[in-house]
Amino acid sequence: LAKTTQPISMDSYEGQEVNITCSHNNIATNDYITWYQQFPSQGPRFIIQGYKTKVTNEVASLFIPADRKSSTLSLPRVSLSDTAVYYCLVGDMVTGGFKTIFGAGTRLFVKA
Amino acid sequence: NAGVTQTPKFQVLKTGQSMTLQCAQDMNHEYMSWYRQDPGMGLRLIHYSVGAGITDQGEVPNGYNVSRSTTEDFPLRLLSAAPSQTSVYFCASSPLAAASNQPQHFGDGTRLSIL
Numbered sequence: 558l559a560k561t562t563q564p565i566s567m568d569s570y571e572g573q574e575v576n577i578t579c580s581h582n583n584i585a586t587n588d589y590i591t592w593y594q595q596f597p598s599q600g601p602r603f604i605i606q607g608y609k610t611k612v613t614n615e616v617a618s619l620f621i622p623a624d625r626k627s628s629t630l631s632l633p634r635v636s637l638s639d640t641a642v643y644y645c646l647v648g649d650m651v652t653g654g655f656k657t658i659f660g661a662g663t664r665l666f667v668k669a
Numbered sequence: 670n671a672g673v674t675q676t677p678k679f680q681v682l683k684t685g686q687s688m689t690l691q692c693a694q695d696m697n698h699e700y701m702s703w704y705r706q707d708p709g710m711g712l713r714l715i716h717y718s719v720g721a722g723i724t725d726q727g728e729v730p731n732g733y734n735v736s737r738s739t740t741e742d743f744p745l746r747l748l749s750a751a752p753s754q755t756s757v758y759f760c761a762s763s764p765l766a767a768a769s770n771q772p773q774h775f776g777d778g779t780r781l782s783i784l
Contacts, residue, residue, distance in 0.1 A: 591772060600673075600759045600775025601712070644711065658728065659704070659712040 561645045566664040575632045577663050579645030582626050590621060590628045593644045595662070601644060605630070632665075640667045671695045675760050675776035682750045682783045690745040690779050692760030699765035701743040702727070702773070703735065705756040712759060718743055719765055750783045757781070 562580040569575045581590070589608050593601035605612055607619040607628070618631040632639055642662040676691045694701065702717035704727075714727030718737040732754060734746040743762075747754060757780050761773040 593772075598778070600761070600778055601773075602775070603772035606772060658714060661711045 561647055561660050563643075563645050563660060563663045565661065566666070568666050568668065569635055570668050571636055572634050575635050575639070575665060575667075577630045577632075577643055577645075577665070578627055579630070579647075580627045581645070581647045584625050584647050588625075588647050590619065590625075591646045591648075592617070592619065592630050593646065593659075595642045595644065601659075604643075635665075635667045637667050637669060639665065641665060673760055673762055673774050673776035675758075675779050677779060678777065679780045680782070682747075682781065684750060684752060684783060686750050688747055688750065690747075690758055690760075690781070692743045692745065692776060693741050694743075694760075694762040694774070695741065696762060696764075696774065697740060698762035698774070699740065700771070700773075701737065701760065701762045703733070703743070703745045704759045704761065705729065705754075706759060706778075707756050715745065715758075747781075752783050755781060755783045 589606055591606040592604045594604050595601040605614055605617050605619045607621050609621050609625060612619045620629045642664050644659050644662040673694045682688055699720045703715040704712035705715055706712045713729045715729055715733050716724055716727055716735040718724045721737050721740050724735050724737055734748060737743050757778045759778050760776045763771040763773040
């Protein structure tokens with residue numbers, strides 16, 4: 558299983574773009590990169606997933622360079638409600654032994 | 670849509686007591702898992718299952734048992750509760766597809782305190 562490294566915490570202001578980078582130097586060929594968001598007292602919620610290049614949905618964008626050893630979650634124009642913990646996961650449900658491992662995540666605090 | 674339902678939402682136990690945390694999903698997902706989350710920490714995988722009758726250990730399985738008799742249900746049993754098991758427990762499910770890593774759907778958690 559590829560280990561991931563993320564910043565422990567980040568601060569931002571409303572309306573700014575936030576970029577959270579995750580390092581995964583030992584990513585395997587079959588591994589996907591998945592990001593979850595967790596609000597206090599709630600379970601994690603899937604945000605976005607990608608394998609390479611760029612993925613965009615209505616919530617965020619995910620940038621993955623060609624070597625796939627890192628990825629960046631981009632949240633456009635954050636609001637106070639984006640204050641949460643963001644988890645980066647790397648793995649493959651088939652060849653990775655079905656063990657999905659969460660790290661400590663990045664605590665994002667958005668200020669007014 | 671109910672999604673993943675966990676019961677109870679809160680529970681207080683005494684040391685040595687046993688109990689079962691319930692988890693049910695109505696999405697016909699093959700994969701189900703249990704995590705614990707201690708204050709200020711990430712989630713740690715306890716047990717998981719890839720289908721009815723199949724279970725396996727995660728990172729922190731000691732003190733917990735699971736079974737998977739149906740696709741829908743995946744109960745977690747604490748055999749003899751200890752204060753170190755005070756935590757928030759999350760159940761999750763996902764399809765099991767060969768083509769990609771399927772995102773998991775999480776329940777709202779069970780907050781367990783052991784005195």
